[in-house]
Amino acid sequence: MTIEARHLHFHYDSETVINDLSLSIIPGEITALVGPNGSGKSTLLKALARILRPQSGEVLLEGKPIGSWSARAVARKLALLPQSPEAPMGLSVRDLAGYGRHPWRRAFQGSGPQDRAAVDRALALTGMTSFADRMLGSLSGGQRQRAWIAMALSQDTDVLMLDEPTSFLDMAHQVELMQLVERLNAEEGRTIVIVLHDLNQAARIAHRMVVLDQGSIAADGNPAQVMTAQMLRQVFGVESDVISDPRRGTPLCLPYSAYSSGPDLEP
Amino acid sequence: MSLVLVTMIGICALSLVQGAGSADATTLLEVLNGFDPQKTDHLILRDLRMPRALAALMIGAALGVAGALMQGVTRNPLASPTLMGLNAGAGLGLACVLVVAPGAPFVALIASAFLGAGIGVGLSLGLGLAAGGASAPLRLALAGAAVSALLGAIGSGVVIVGEIAQDVLFFTAGGVQGVGWDELGLAAPWIVIGLLIALLASPAVSLLSLGEDVAASLGARVILTRTVAAVATLLLAGAAVAIAGQVGFIGLAAPHLARFTVGQDYRRIIPVAGLIGATLLVAADLAARTLNPPHETPVSLLTALIGAPVLIWIARRSARVL
Amino acid sequence: MTKAMKTASPIVIVGLVFLALATLSLGTGSMNIDPSALFSALLGTGDSGTSLIVWSIRLPRLVLAALAGASLALAGAILQGITRNGLADPGILGLTAGAGLAVTGLIWLQSNGIAVEPHWRPAVAFAGAAFAAFITAIAARRDGVIAPVRLLLAGIGMNALIGAATLVIAMGLDQQLYSAAAVWLSGSLSGAGWSASATLAPWLAILALALAAQTRQLDLLSLGDETAAGRGLAVDTCRLRVAAIAVGLAGAGVAFSGGIGFVGLVAPHMARLMVGPKHVVALPLAALCGAAITVAADLIGRTAFAPVELPAGIVASALGAPWFIWLMWNGKDQKG
Secondary structure (H helix, E strand, O other), X not given: OOEEEEEEEEEEOOEEEEEEEEEEEOOOOEEEEEOOOOOOHHHHHHHHOOOOOOOEEEEEEOOEEHHHOOHHHHHHHEXXXXXXXXXXXXXXXXHHHHHOOHHHOOOXXXXXXXXXXXXXXXXXXXXXXXXXXXXXXXXXXXXXXXHHHHHHHHOOOOEEEEEOOOOOOOHHHHHHHHHHXXXXXXXXXXXXXXXXXXXXXXXXXXOEXXXXXXXXXXXXXXXXXXXXXXXXXXXXXXXXXXXXXXXXXXXXXXXXXXXXXXXXXXX | OHHHHHHHHHHHHHHHHOOOOOOOHHHHHHHHHOXXXXXXXXXXXXXXXXXXXXXXXXXXXXXXXXHHHHHHHHOOOOOOOHHHOHHHHHHHHHHHHHHHOOOOOHHHHHHHHHHHHHHHHHHHHHHHHXXXXXXXHHHHHHHHHHHHHHHHXXXXXXHHHHOOOOOOHHHHHOOOXXXXXXXXXXXXXXXXXXXXXXXXXXXXXXXXXXXXXXXXXXXXXXXXXXXXXXXXXXXXXXXXXXXXXXXXXXXXXHHHXXXXXXXXXXXXXXXXXXXXXXXXXXXXXXXXXXXXXXXXXXXXXXXXXXHXXXXXXXXXHOOOOO | XXXXXXXXXXXXXXXXXXXXXXXXXXXOOOOOOXXXXXXXXXXXXXXXXXXXXXXXXXXXXXXXXXXXXXXXXXXXXXXXXXXXXXXXXXXXXXXXXXXXXXXXXXXXXXXXXXXXXXXXXXXHHHHHHHHHXXXXXXXXXXXXXXXXXXXXXXXXXXXXXXXXXXXXXXXXXXXXXXXXXXXXXXXXXXXXXXXXXXXXXXXXXXXXXXXHOOHHHHHHHOOOHHHHHHOOOOHHHHHHHHHHHHHHHHHHHHHHHOOXXXXXXXXXXXXXXXXXXXXXXXXXXXXXXXXXXXHHHHXXXXXXXXXXXXXXXHHHHHHHHHHHHHHHHOOHHHOO
16 A cells, blocks of 8 residues: 655645655555644645645555545545544534445445444544544543544544644643554554644654655654754754653654744744 | 424325315315315315425425535535525516516526526625635625625615516515416426435535545545535525525524434435425415415515524524634 | 824815715706706705705705714614624614614504604614614623624524514505505615604714713723723623614614615724724714715615616615625624
8 A cells, every 4th residue: 555746746826835745655654744834744645635636746546646546445545634623513423433434335325234343443442432422512622533533443444644633632632642543553554644743742653754844855764863953943943952752762852942033933 | 303204294284274265174085085176175275275285395395405405515504595695696586587578487587586596695605605714604694694685685676676566576475375286397396306416415415514624535526516515405495486485594494403303414414404394384384374364474474483593593502613 | 194184184085075975966866956056055045946956855865864874884883893893784783674673663553543753763763773682682692791703693683583574564554655664674765854854863963972972982892801891991881881872873873764784884994994993083984984875875776767766775785785795805804
């Protein structure tokens, strides 16, 4: 199951979002896409999932242009969870997870035993079994996010793409979610492409970090190679110490000063 | 759902046997067993009440389903034919034809109402969605109000200048009182086609209600679904408004009531909204005939009495989402 | 340019536009009157026929249009201030519909032999508008808070409900009164005499004076409830007070002219575009703009398709709705 982007180019109006970007996702790995706001992370993710069509360049899924696949066929191969999705609040967790079975069902076919099994497994993996009949509106933010992930999991795909799944979650829920992602990768062998805002989170779980800056890849490699004081200065405009995580040995950055006039900083 | 069905059938039967004139339950059974063209009450039942009840049934269903489609596709609890400038647009189209070509055939009237309705809804949706981005129910409602005001003002202008106030009265008051088998025959095919399309599209609409990106990542064809839903909405609401004039709020209220009974899945909401819409309009029509006989109370008043509280209830409940 | 000039010049300009429109309006009609004849007629030195047309037909109508437009504009300005939403308007919030319902009820009473003196009309319209405002506010209120968003939505619902009720009363009228009521409801100034203006003017004067005392409070309210409270303002009572003034103005404006839509929406925006948000200058300018718009709408309405006369309200809606749409398009309503 390979996904490869070749010479992607995107612009909204006159603003270039992705500029001649090529990237190949390695199966079985956790790939983290990081970068400052507006660097094109979400756009890249959506292009990889066939939700956005690039103005030029192409995405290949199993060697074939992704545009030549039907939406449904792509949805059986990869599941994307967009950033902060919103569902009708009166939907139950099980209903939402059940939507993930859509690509596997023909029109007007009810849910079969296979579908129910997939939903149950997704609920169990996300720890949502006991919340299955609760309405989304009655859940906390962390629970709701897990219900969404259950939907993406019941889609039963080799590849899982998550766009900033930890935003708006408190610390415990963030850690919990990161553990879930690692488990899905380690125990189920799923390929994971995840956009993360928090560099330290990305360095902790990812096999490979891809740093985007103004629509191009600024750095690409394992976290130890990528997370350097120089990269942080160039791409994020911060001066920082990079130390080793005492528990895991992965790099950990501690910013101490920002270039307030830096080109990549938010106003 | 079965409860809704039973209520609907009950109200339909009641609607057939109630009213000015002497036809009652036994007459209904007689007509069903063997129609006798010599008897007045048989004629009343067959040529007046039956088409009228059937029209109310179909138009109510059409409006309910149209509202459900609009709410699902736009993910907006306020999307509905009434609030989106459909009535005002259809009224304008009607007025234009009546002025330009007085005595135009009924088909032309329907076509013009269709066209006007399409313009009204298109403008409101375009304005409310394009400018506002995601989830802005208030914006959509205000866009609809503005477009309604604009098209309504132009329509009133045309009516006054063309001196056709009498001819459009049926439209202003709304209702199915004048509908016979002929008018019904013209509108019914459109409504049936629209209902079928809506049912076929309902699984895809259900996915769209989760948001565009999620729907796309689940393999739904977003643009196709939108287009199909828009066509179905226009067929349903356009045909309804062309036959029954300004019957407001059924399209807003029915989907919300459906959600109460069957939850958030549009595969169920769409058919149930149709049933509820049909029930509401048959009931409203029945009330219109029987409240103050022999006068007809305007159906638009009765549906506003149902719809306005629903609107206010949505406003109170969903302030956080708005 | 000094600051005083910056605020004074728009008022002068709008004032001149208003005078030009007024002159045009007085001079145009089934019989056109040239400016010099008009001038001498106004001074009472013209020939008697012209004087009669000017003094007893066109001038009262012009004055009423100006007064009604000013009332609605002020009401709109207040409502936009206290809801902190640029899309608020007496029409959208159901005030116009409420007043319309009350006045239609009055006409119905009249048709049933219970005559009410016409100078009570503003009071009845006020009661109707107040009733509608009260119900709308109750419907929009939740957890003790009236959120602007809910207020607008509840207003749209209220409008539909009251509109339907008005239709029912109107249909109960005989044919002649029905068409009178229908024309009135769509905002017509046709056939206005001096008595309407004479009744409206004192109402407007009193309410405008009451409003003048509240301009600084309105400025504070527009900063947001917390900020205003932090500056020592009793937010709730103050809002209630100015809201009552707005209801009174809307009721008075509607009482004799019917629902002239969108004047209350557009005029305050024009004023703010010219002089900024400070109420002490924006309010009078908004009133002037409202007067000018209504006079223009009436002028267009009675001349564009002569001899058929379009109610000014229809012209105002046809011109005002695109403005409203433009405002939405530009996202100027995002405030609050």
